[in-house]
Amino acid sequence: MRTGKTRKMAAGIVVAAGVLAGSSLGAVAEGVTLTYPVAAPNTQSGFTTDPAIDYAGNKSFAMGTAETLFVLDDDTKEVLPLLAASIEQIEDLVWTVTIRDGVTMSNGKELTADVCKKALEYIFTNNTRIGTMADVASMEANGQTLTIKTNHIVALMPRILSEPNVIIFDTEADDYSRGLIGTGPYILDSMDPEGNCELSKNDNYWQGTPAADKIITKANIGADAYTAALQTGELDWASVSDADLALFEDNPDYEVMYQNAGRAYYLYVNPNYTFTKDDALREALTYAVDREAILNGVYGGHGAVTRSIFPEWSEYYSGENLQPEYDQEKAKQILADAGYTDTDGDGILNAPDGENVKLNITCYDKNGFKTLSEVLQQLFRQIGIDSEIKVSDSVFDDLTAGEYNIGTYGYNTLTLGDCYNYLQPVFQTDASSNFTKFSNEQVDADLAEMSITSDTEKRAELAKDIQKYVYSTNERIYIMHIINNMVKRKEVVNVPALFGGDQTNMSVLWKITKE
């Protein structure tokens, strides 16, 4: 009798163990899922992966469905091969790209020069920004060799081909906006109307078997909610606001990673509008900006103050040409010497013509620009200059229209690891982001030379030469270079230290998994 009971008990234990084992096996079969944000591109089109639209191409790279021919080394910004094996400039206007052998797309199609040619043609023709940069006249495909001919010398061609938006994909697939097919480690299974995607691993991925089994990308979580989503476990990694970093820095469940970035926060000071037409006032404003206070007070110290366009670690930095340091007394003196006095005793200086000085500061309500503007408002007030803040959703348009005194702005000064993509649009006469209408013959000549020069030392020399001419007009006040952050959950592994931020090299995605 006792034996029977024991047997039944044993059988029960075995069954229970089996059930437990089964459920545990079920969990294993489910595999590793990575969840992270991939926001909609900056466009009115909603979430799309169509590389013709704005910055939508890099969404496919970020999700792991498509890749680029080259990537930039996160650290050195050197051009490294990815889908291409090499690139060579055989003539001034001709480049040959050798496509890597043995790469297949997720639909089984072999990667050839012809596939690359069709993808690049689509992007260069339909994406004006990239098309203008590349200025391609024609392309020819022969086996694994792609020949690119340009209309003018495009020294940056290898860097353009490493732009995360210049992805290689199958142009014969039906829907580029919601079903783009490329060579990446993951395959897009579904995308909901908000742009949240589910992806499964591509077992035939050319670099090896992807480490995670499934990826979920979230487009419906706003950047404001990343902190909460990380805390609830809804996201495995994300970049958070500087104010929220303290929540993760000492938390053993998370790891915070930092990356020096070339993105500068600076001010446009308009020399063509009301009070800031006056050189003396612009000069005084340059002395009135307390960079250290702004960095520590507004951005929690997550950045590096600068008096230069380029960060100190960049080869384009010129220590000989810098903007003046913060000196409030000097600012007051300049204004006094120029005839600015408080004639009506209201604490606000009157211009030499008697009018109360009041500037307008235009800013976005993001990236701390509104707070930065409020701090500037107080700093300017301390030297007797009144100002009002205009928060706008379309700062680019407002600055282009020219009806502003001061515009707060952020711009990556080292896009593609090079200075040209900042200097040209911002300083060339009549260029797109030259909101102050800066014009200098020598700068234009230097930029023209830079556009056809591949030699990196020569490019650095030209960049330094340009800096000799641009600071003296006080049309731009450089404040800081930001440091990107990425917060990841501790169990996520194989994430390189510099993963995240601008111009991210996502070629490492296939290695990332969870412990």
Next chain:
Amino acid sequence: MEKEGKKKNDRFIIWSWIVGLLLVFCIIAPQFASHDPYEMNLLAVNQAPSAEFIMGTDYIGRCILCRLLYGAARSVYAALFVVFITFMIGVAIGSVSGYIGGTADLCIMRFVDSVQAFPSLVFTISIAAMLGGGMGNCMIAMSAVGWTTYARLARSKVLSLKERTFVSAARVSGMSSFQILIKTIIPNSLPLLIVQGSMHIGNAILEFAGLSFLGLGTAPPYPEWGNMLNDAKASLQTAPWTVLFPGLAILCVVMIMSMFGDSLNEVLNPKKNTASEKECK
């Protein structure tokens, strides 16, 4: 019954005193500020409440208490002004519409219907955004949408009053239509409308704070409670006091105004309240 009426009167008197004190306090509040509400201190950003800063400091080191005190008048009086304007416009249009009737009444009421067909907050936000934000434009936007409630209410009251014998008597005595409206009909409609107005104050404060929270209200650096909430939302987890105190200020004022509205309603519409109380029983 009398006891109940006295109780209601007492309640109304108490809430009237509280509202009166609040309105006076909003004006003199800046006198109690220990710091300059505009003075930033980037070395004391988001500091927790302390002896020096009783409610802590905000995202650029300004004293939250001082900003609440300075923002009180702006937050409360802006709402009161909106209620006053919407009341005046709504009562004028609704009364005229109800009194003259006919095609004009039909047209005015269909217009009111079309304004009320939109969700009021969304409509207000759209108008404020179109006008370009700022305190004045927010008040215009709120007034442009808010008057319709008073118009509808005033019209219905005028319709019920204009056939009454005292109005006929006024007409027979030779009073003009304008005089009849001003001297007999509107005064008799006022209790209901005033109650509606008093109850609207709390909503108007919330709505104004909501617009400021969306960045459409007061321009920096001037303090306003909704704006303070908006500015503090980024520090919700790291410095919760920056959100807590403006939120509490709004809550308290809205509650006071609502209680005042209720007590006024009890006094001015005793029959209605008694009937509804009986129904409940």
